[in-house]
Amino acid sequence: xxxxxxxxxxxxxxxxxxxxxxxxxxxxxxxxxxxxxxxxxxxxxxxxxxxxxxxxxxxxxxxxxxxxxxxxxxxxxxxxxxxxxxxxxxxxxxxxxxxxxxxxxxxxxxxxxxxxxxxxxxxxxxxxxxxxxxxxxxxxxxxxxxxxxxxxxxxxxxxxxxxxxxxxxxxxxxxxxxxxxxxxxxxxxxxxxxxxxxxxxxxxxxxxxxxxxxxxxxxxxxxxxxxxxxxxxxxxxxxxxxxxxxxxxxxxxxxxxxxxxxxxxxxxxxxxxxxxxxxxxxxxxxxxxxxxxxxxxxxxxxxxxxxxxxxxxxxxxxxxxxxxxxxxxxxxxxxxxxxxxxxxxxxxxxxxxxxxxxxxxxxxxxxxxxxxxxxxxxxxxxxxxxxxxxxxxxxxxxxxxxxxxxxxxxxxxxxxxxxxxxxxxxxxxxxxxxxxxxxxxxxxxxxxxxxxxxxxxxxxxxxxxxxxxxxxxxxxxxxxxxxxxxxxxxxxxxxxxxxxxxxxxxxxx
Numbered sequence: 001x002x003x004x005x006x007x008x009x010x011x012x013x014x015x016x017x018x019x020x021x022x023x024x025x026x027x028x029x030x031x032x033x034x035x036x037x038x039x040x041x042x043x044x045x046x047x048x049x050x051x052x053x054x055x056x057x058x059x060x061x062x063x064x065x066x067x068x069x070x071x072x073x074x075x076x077x078x079x080x081x082x083x084x085x086x087x088x089x090x091x092x093x094x095x096x097x098x099x100x101x102x103x104x105x106x107x108x109x110x111x112x113x114x115x116x117x118x119x120x121x122x123x124x125x126x127x128x129x130x131x132x133x134x135x136x137x138x139x140x141x142x143x144x145x146x147x148x149x150x151x152x153x154x155x156x157x158x159x160x161x162x163x164x165x166x167x168x169x170x171x172x173x174x175x176x177x178x179x180x181x182x183x184x185x186x187x188x189x190x191x192x193x194x195x196x197x198x199x200x201x202x203x204x205x206x207x208x209x210x211x212x213x214x215x216x217x218x219x220x221x222x223x224x225x226x227x228x229x230x231x232x233x234x235x236x237x238x239x240x241x242x243x244x245x246x247x248x249x250x251x252x253x254x255x256x257x258x259x260x261x262x263x264x265x266x267x268x269x270x271x272x273x274x275x276x277x278x279x280x281x282x283x284x285x286x287x288x289x290x291x292x293x294x295x296x297x298x299x300x301x302x303x304x305x306x307x308x309x310x311x312x313x314x315x316x317x318x319x320x321x322x323x324x325x326x327x328x329x330x331x332x333x334x335x336x337x338x339x340x341x342x343x344x345x346x347x348x349x350x351x352x353x354x355x356x357x358x359x360x361x362x363x364x365x366x367x368x369x370x371x372x373x374x375x376x377x378x379x380x381x382x383x384x385x386x387x388x389x390x391x392x393x394x395x396x397x398x399x400x401x402x403x404x405x406x407x408x409x410x411x412x413x414x415x416x417x418x419x420x421x422x423x424x425x426x427x428x429x430x431x432x433x434x435x436x437x438x439x440x441x442x443x444x445x446x447x448x449x450x451x452x453x454x455x456x457x458x459x460x461x462x463x464x465x466x467x468x469x470x471x472x473x474x475x476x477x478x479x480x481x482x483x484x485x486x487x488x489x490x491x492x493x494x495x496x497x498x499x500x501x502x503x504x505x506x507x508x509x
Contacts (some may be wrong), residue, residue, distance in 0.1 A: 029311050029382035036346055039386075039412045043072050046407040050161065051391045053099045053109075058396065059133075061109060065093035069111075071138045072409075082140040085119035087126065091177075092154055095161025095198065100131070100211065101169035107134045110172060111145075114154050126154025129174055129209075131164070149174060149247065150211030152202050153195070156180040159272075162259040162336075169265035171216060173249065175256030175270065178204035178293070181234035184276040185301025191294030193234040196252050197310050199227035199244045204293060206256060206284070207267070208249035209277055212419060215246045220288030220314075222246055223325070228311045241311055250284055252291035252307065252317065256335035258391060265372045271336020271355060272320070276296065277327070279334035280320035281355065283364075283373050289318045298323035321374040322366055333359040337392035339368060342416035344398040354400060356389035363389060363402070386410055 028034040048065035055061065060072040067086040071079040086093045092114035100108035111127050115121030121128075130145040162175030163339035183192025196204025199221060210216055221227060226241035234437040255273040262269060270282040272291070278298030282291055298317040307317035324331045337355035352365040353375065363386060367379035387404030396403045398420075 008426070022172060026384065026386045035221040035382050036414055036416075037384075037412050038415050039410055040385075041408050042358040042401065042411040043076070043078065044407060045078070045308055046070060046409065048093070048405055049192070049390070049403045049407050049409065050094060050405065051096045051163075052401070052403050052409060053097050053336070054395050055099060056104050056392075059138075060409070061097050061099070061505065063094045063097045063111070064407075065405075067094045067113070069094070069097075069140060071134075075260065079138045081134065081138055082142055084113045084142055085116045087114045087116045087121055090157045091159045092126065095127075095159060097161040098163040098165060098172065101165060108132070109134055109140070110148075110163055111426070112163055112174065115362060116160060121154075123155040124153055125151050127152035127159065127161075127176065127331045130175070135497070147215070148172070148209060149202070149207060149300070152176055158182075158204075158255040160255055160256055160272075161415075164259045164261045164268065166208075166271050167263060170211065172211055173259060173261070173268060174207040175253070175259045176202050176205050176207060177255040177257070178253070179234050182275055183294075185293075185295055185297050187302050190237065193294055194236065195230060195234050196229040196254065196293045197228065197290065197307070197308070198238045199224075199251060199313055200229045200242050202245050202248065204251065204253050205248050206250040206253065206259070206270070206287070207247045208287060219246055219249060221312075226311065228309075238310075246493070249287035250289055250291060251310075252289075252293050252295075253282075254293040254297075256336075257334075260336060260338040260393075262339060262372055267340070267373055269336060269353065271331055271334045273327070277325060279324045279326070279331050279338065279357070281322040281353075281375070283317070283321045283371050288314055290314055292317040292319065298325075322380070324380075330360060332361055333357055335389050337363075338374070338394055340394075340400055342398035343420040345414055346416075346418060349414075354383065354392055356386070356392060358388045358390050358405065361385045361387055361389065363392075367429040379388055384412075385420060393495075422502055 026039050028037055043062065046062055046064060047068060050063055050065050052060055052062045054174055058074045062070045062072060067084040069081040069083065071081050073079060084094050089148060094111065094113040096112035098110040100106060100110065108131050110129060110131055112127065114126050115128055117485055128147055129149040130147050132140045132142065132145050134140055157180045158177030160175045160177035164173045166173065178193050178195045181193035185191060195201055208216060208219055215222065221244040224244050227244040228238045229240050229242040231239055253272050254275065256270045257273055258271045260269045268284040270284060272280050272282055274280060275297050278300060280298050290310055292307065295302040295306040296317050302315040308315065326332055335356045335358050337353060339351060339353045341351055351368065354363065354365055356363040363383040365381050365383050367376040369376055386402050387406050387408060389402050390405050392402040393401055399411045402410045404410060
């Protein structure tokens with residue numbers, strides 16, 4: 001997971017989870033954030049909360065490090081749904097949850113957890129990604145798990161735990177840590193852990209599977225027969241080649257603790273926890289790339305050409321789109337987040353990527369570039385502080401939810417939300433022949449245009465360029481947003497981040 005508050009001094013080989021300390025106060029950065037937003041505790045008493053997801057009907061699935069699964073009902077009641085047999089040493093435990101895209105019909109959930117020794121887990125087969133059905137009684141039966149992925153090493157820390165669906169909902173992406181053996185890239189000294197650069201094990205990777213656990217035929221190693229092989233331990237240098245692990249999608253990661261799929265572009269945004277000097281955000285537009293670790297931390301360390309030594313050679317190391325130095329004292333354990341596009345957010349805060357640091361509790365924003373495959377240099381700004389953020393997720397009401405390890409789910413929302421256009425881009429306001437949208441992306445069918453000539457539809461699905469009579473001038477996201485009086489609005493998919501309380505405790509070296 002992220003780096004946790006360690007029990008030993010900086011430079012120790014192993015970090016551990018501690019009991020959650022007293023909660024830090026939530027604060028918003030002075031100026032526009034504090035003037036614009038308010039926060040509330042949406043749920044509390046959640047133990048060492050690690051992750052959460054909203055269900056289609058508004059319920060929330062919340063998971064805790066010690067194995068508990070809870071359901072928050074729409075009236076605020078918390079139901080104990082069940083518990084996994086987990087290894088909780090260091091950063092291990094019940095680490096991630098995701099909702100099946102067909103949940104409304106199959107009630108299926110995905111979980112990422114570290115199985116205990118007493119239940120068959122071993123250091124060579126510690127982490128499992130499984131599915132379970134949530135019953136009508138809001139209960140799960142962990143004895144009926146279906147294992148999708150296993151044989152992921154987990155002797156200590158850097159345990160990953162990230163889950164995200166692909167844009168089209170047909171694939172599950174999984175962030176797996178490199179198991180520890182901490183050591184910063186320090187030429188000419190060798191790395192301390194090579195798992196991220198060899199392709200015969202799943203650690204230090206983003207994995208990609210079909211929703212039933214089978215391997216997609218278009219995964220980047222699906223046709224490979226001989227790849228760089230791992231040594232028998234994290235400190236052993238790669239030796240020779242062997243058959244690949246074909247669920248690997250991207251490699252060269254240290255601890256991809258939280259990942260998020262952009263619903264607009266399909267790009268995967270990854271918060272990869274750094275070692276001694278740099279935290280980073282990676283944007284993956286495609287798989288099959290080496291993202292630097294253990295040769296590079298951030299955009300530093302060994303030459304980028306070191307990644308060409310991995311078989312197959314996929315080119316130079318891909319540097320992150322954003323990095324933060326530990327020297328600033330403000331960040332030591334990044335928690336990846338998401339872009340908030342919801343139409344209720346003021347323009348100045350809409351379309352930004354929100355992320356945090358679970359060690360210091362701080363949160364920031366950066367401005368994505370126009371293609372949403374990078375960030376604008378120098379655009380990072382303070383947003384606030386919130387406990388120990390470990391999961392920052394979209395929600396269905398337009399708010400930003402943050403899960404804090406101390407057991408709280410915190411909700412951030414505008415004090416004066418922008419009024420969202422109720423037409424949601426359903427019909428065009430221009431007469432037939434004036435529509436300039438891309439074929440197939442226009443939500444109005446021929447003959448249903450009701451506007452006068454000259455009012456044209458000029459965008460993809462949800463991009464209704466109607467006149468004020470239509471409720472707004474420029475609905476850009478399917479949510480259909482406008483300020484009162486017909487001002488321009490732009491909303492994408494609903495986003496919300498779930499609250500993080502305190503203490504995922506920072507994993508040191």
